[in-house]
Amino acid sequence: MNSILLIVIFLIFALLTLVTALVGSKIYRRRIHLWLWEYLAWQTKSWFLIKEGGKKKHVMLFITDHFEPRFGQVSSEKEMHRVKVWCEKYNSFSEQFKDSSGRLPQHTWFYPFDEKNDYCLSKLRELTERGLGEIEFHLHHSGDSGKTFEEKIKKGLEWFNRFGALISKRGDVRFGFIHGMYALANSDPRYCGVNNEISILESFGCYADFTFPAYGTPSQPRIINTLYYPAKNGNLPKSYDHGIELEVNRPGTGMILFEGPLYFDPVALRFDDGRVDQEYKLSHRRLRNWLRANVHVKGKPEWVFIKLFSHSAREKSREAFFSPETDRFYEFVISKSRRGLFVLHFVTAREAFNIAKAAEHGEKGSDPMEYVDYVVAPPVNRGPFR
Numbered sequence: 001m002n003s004i005l006l007i008v009i010f011l012i013f014a015l016l017t018l019v020t021a022l023v024g025s026k027i028y029r030r031r032i033h034l035w036l037w038e039y040l041a042w043q044t045k046s047w048f049l050i051k052e053g054g055k056k057k058h059v060m061l062f063i064t065d066h067f068e069p070r071f072g073q074v075s076s077e078k079e080m081h082r083v084k085v086w087c088e089k090y091n092s093f094s095e096q097f098k099d100s101s102g103r104l105p106q107h108t109w110f111y112p113f114d115e116k117n118d119y120c121l122s123k124l125r126e127l128t129e130r131g132l133g134e135i136e137f138h139l140h141h142s143g144d145s146g147k148t149f150e151e152k153i154k155k156g157l158e159w160f161n162r163f164g165a166l167i168s169k170r171g172d173v174r175f176g177f178i179h180g181m182y183a184l185a186n187s188d189p190r191y192c193g194v195n196n197e198i199s200i201l202e203s204f205g206c207y208a209d210f211t212f213p214a215y216g217t218p219s220q221p222r223i224i225n226t227l228y229y230p231a232k233n234g235n236l237p238k239s240y241d242h243g244i245e246l247e248v249n250r251p252g253t254g255m256i257l258f259e260g261p262l263y264f265d266p267v268a269l270r271f272d273d274g275r276v277d278q279e280y281k282l283s284h285r286r287l288r289n290w291l292r293a294n295v296h297v298k299g300k301p302e303w304v305f306i307k308l309f310s311h312s313a314r315e316k317s318r319e320a321f322f323s324p325e326t327d328r329f330y331e332f333v334i335s336k337s338r339r340g341l342f343v344l345h346f347v348t349a350r351e352a353f354n355i356a357k358a359a360e361h362g363e364k365g366s367d368p369m370e371y372v373d374y375v376v377a378p379p380v381n382r383g384p385f386r
Contacts, residue, residue: 034220056366059345062305062349066178111136137206153204182212187219199234228259229256229257260307262293265285
């Protein structure tokens, strides 16, 4: 009997050792160890947080698309075909759904300047002129100095401005940014090289960075599910690991980091980072994850931001985005809003930023859509609300 007990104990110990090793291996492979304690602290705090009651919840839902039609180094013809097909599908998709105010879905295309193509940007401009979304700045780069990076941003802005993008109807140059390969501020030296990148972006008119979360990469910030002003520390890489959270009646200045949700999904046994692709499509369950992530301006919990992201110019990701699962998700979230569980708003990245700034400034209006142009005006090519 003692021998059998010892064997059972040994087998249990061996199994626990194996599971621990496998989990530990995944944690390090996915770089989760870089921010796991901060996530656990955030999760613990969220469990014990006393939420304000009696206020109607408003949910701002928006898509930040790393829109890369040249992915895979395809030919120019295929690149343009990808965009043509995407735009045709989006025209059909967008007409099917309306938020609580009757507004159609909004899309934000973060187009890579390093893949510039006049035809592709012209096609996206047609959608912005119809009021279906906005274009922002995406850039892959590596091995740069501050000077060479500045030159790329300058040339990029000149190119986008030709199409009425990244220049407001007030005449000032303002833009949102997503860093290629997530490597903002030299957080992954293979894909950047510029420690003071945040200061440079801010100097050119960048109002917010929308790169994160960056699950599985060394670039993921320690700060989780937060809107914040990043530390700059120009001589140090990944300075944004620290920062100051946006808070009601404590307005700050400068570029902010606008994070999307990062929440452990106990059903999928993975972290849900808001991506939409062929392996992780939109679903009812994921909406619960994003609402629990509870991204908001401190002191304004009734205004919740759900920032999703995709790479939908690629065929497989496009098929995942324009899919029956996506249709069912939009039908579900709209039905939830109609039942009064929250008020749903389709917004662009710029509009989400403006609403967050209005909350930070303590604006008292009950409808966040009053503030979609609060700080940064619409781009020149932006058509009327649809």
